Amino acid sequence: MTALDAHSGLTTALRFPAGFRWGTATAAYQIEGAAAEDGRTPSIWDTFSRTPGKVRNGDTGDIAADHYHRVDEDVALMRRLGVTDYRFSVAWPRVQPTGRGPAVRRGLDFYRRLADTLLDAGIRPVATLYHWDLPQELEDTGGWPHRETAYRFAEYAGIMADALGDRVATWTTLNEPWCAAFLGYGNGVHAPGRTSDLAALRAAHHLNLAHGLAARALRGALPGSAEVSLTLNLHAVRALSQDPEDLDAARRIDAVGNRIFLDPVFHGRLPEDLVRDTASVTDWSFVRDGDLATAAAPIDSLGINYYSPAVVAAGASESPSPWAGAERHVRFEPAPGPRTAMDWPVDADGLHELLVRLRDELPGVPLVITENGAAYDDYADPSGNVKDPERVAYLHAHLAAVHRALADGADVRGYFLWSLLDNFEWAYGYSKRFGIVHVDFATQRRTPKDSARWYAEVIARGGLGEA
Numbered sequence: 001m002t003a004l005d006a007h008s009g010l011t012t013a014l015r016f017p018a019g020f021r022w023g024t025a026t027a028a029y030q031i032e033g034a035a036a037e038d039g040r041t042p043s044i045w046d047t048f049s050r051t052p053g054k055v056r057n058g059d060t061g062d063i064a065a066d067h068y069h070r071v072d073e074d075v076a077l078m079r080r081l082g083v084t085d086y087r088f089s090v091a092w093p094r095v096q097p098t099g100r101g102p103a104v105r106r107g108l109d110f111y112r113r114l115a116d117t118l119l120d121a122g123i124r125p126v127a128t129l130y131h132w133d134l135p136q137e138l139e140d141t142g143g144w145p146h147r148e149t150a151y152r153f154a155e156y157a158g159i160m161a162d163a164l165g166d167r168v169a170t171w172t173t174l175n176e177p178w179c180a181a182f183l184g185y186g187n188g189v190h191a192p193g194r195t196s197d198l199a200a201l202r203a204a205h206h207l208n209l210a211h212g213l214a215a216r217a218l219r220g221a222l223p224g225s226a227e228v229s230l231t232l233n234l235h236a237v238r239a240l241s242q243d244p245e246d247l248d249a250a251r252r253i254d255a256v257g258n259r260i261f262l263d264p265v266f267h268g269r270l271p272e273d274l275v276r277d278t279a280s281v282t283d284w285s286f287v288r289d290g291d292l293a294t295a296a297a298p299i300d301s302l303g304i305n306y307y308s309p310a311v312v313a314a315g316a317s318e319s320p321s322p323w324a325g326a327e328r329h330v331r332f333e334p335a336p337g338p339r340t341a342m343d344w345p346v347d348a349d350g351l352h353e354l355l356v357r358l359r360d361e362l363p364g365v366p367l368v369i370t371e372n373g374a375a376y377d378d379y380a381d382p383s384g385n386v387k388d389p390e391r392v393a394y395l396h397a398h399l400a401a402v403h404r405a406l407a408d409g410a411d412v413r414g415y416f417l418w419s420l421l422d423n424f425e426w427a428y429g430y431s432k433r434f435g436i437v438h439v440d441f442a443t444q445r446r447t448p449k450d451s452a453r454w455y456a457e458v459i460a461r462g463g464l465g466e467a
Helices: 044-049 071-081 106-118 136-140 148-164 179-182 197-221 243-268 273-277 291-295 349-361 389-408 450-459
Strands: 021-025 085-091 126-128 169-174 227-232 236-240 301-305 310-314 330-333 367-371 412-418 437-440 443-446
Touching: 071 106, 071 450, 085 169, 085 330, 085 412, 085 450, 106 126, 106 148, 106 437, 126 148, 148 169, 148 197, 169 179, 169 197, 169 301, 179 197, 197 227, 197 243, 197 291, 197 301, 227 243, 227 367, 243 273, 243 291, 243 310, 243 330, 301 349, 330 437, 349 367, 349 389, 389 412, 389 450
Parallel strands: 021 085, 021 412, 085 126, 126 169, 169 227, 227 301, 236 310, 301 367, 367 412
Antiparallel strands: 310 330, 437 443
């Protein structure tokens, strides 16, 4: 039998290039637990999750999926899947508790052991330095809106490169800086929970600066063969209609959602329309001479996180909005089609659109899908099986979109499925399940879902369809 295609029909086999990376991805605060062990101090997410009303059911990452104590078990799961790569993040407060000064050896040893266990299993470690768990002490002195945080991040990057540079070949500086800046400081639905357009824009700039400074620090400490990357959650933005006001709404979201990172990192400049759109918020005087050149430090690949598209029209967003400079001009419309448990629309064409756009705008920059997946209301049936056909259909459709982008000339080098394990899903706590491995959080029992077996078959055959 052939597999379902992106539109639920039938398709012939779709093979991916030799050497294509097949991976899974996780994040430290979402799976590690051990929140107060071996010298780790609170991050902004520890503080935020303990603040009443911020996280569903008052959930925290104190235990999460207990990965800190279950590395061997979890790597064994990956080995059975046949993944070639595993993308994990380092908890900054686990290795540098105050965000300053020397590292904690026990924290470094955990990541050394993780990397060694992966290598022993034939799995390539891919490290992300920042997946939102800023040390609380750095937030107390200003956080990402404060310039000094960028320099502290570069110091931390150097520490990690020195400690794991002989084990990790690919280093991602930041994961989704848009979320860190605009959900953390703009509308406050993520840690640290601030609500200020100015703070969000300052944070975005200092995250760009931090990326450039860290890339430089990594280059100075890593072997020449190491890869340095950045992961962005670029928005596939569509105007509701061809009305000029709707098209301008899409332009505004593209400026503050995409080009606020793409232009500094790849062109060493700020988007002129973004500066105009945000003139009532800031004059951007916090951008100093040389900052944009630093942000544009060369990288070896760009990571893309994609889940769903956005449809926008002229109007106004609810307040507080993360869309600094656009909230009075843009409203978001429901996209057609099925939806996930997150109420996100399922539309794989948006991923193809992004990849083709980047093919045209960033020629010569290799692309990697560093997150793609879906949450559904999974449960273990009485026989212990976890059937998740909607997730299989979602993943198939999006891998087919990646294959189509490859055929259209996009230089896509790999695909990391989000996520290996059910985990702490940020402000949703444990109410949303993205994993291809079910986690019973009461017992920490791991149960591969049908999607895990499906993904293992995809990896084994090197693509979709018949073996």
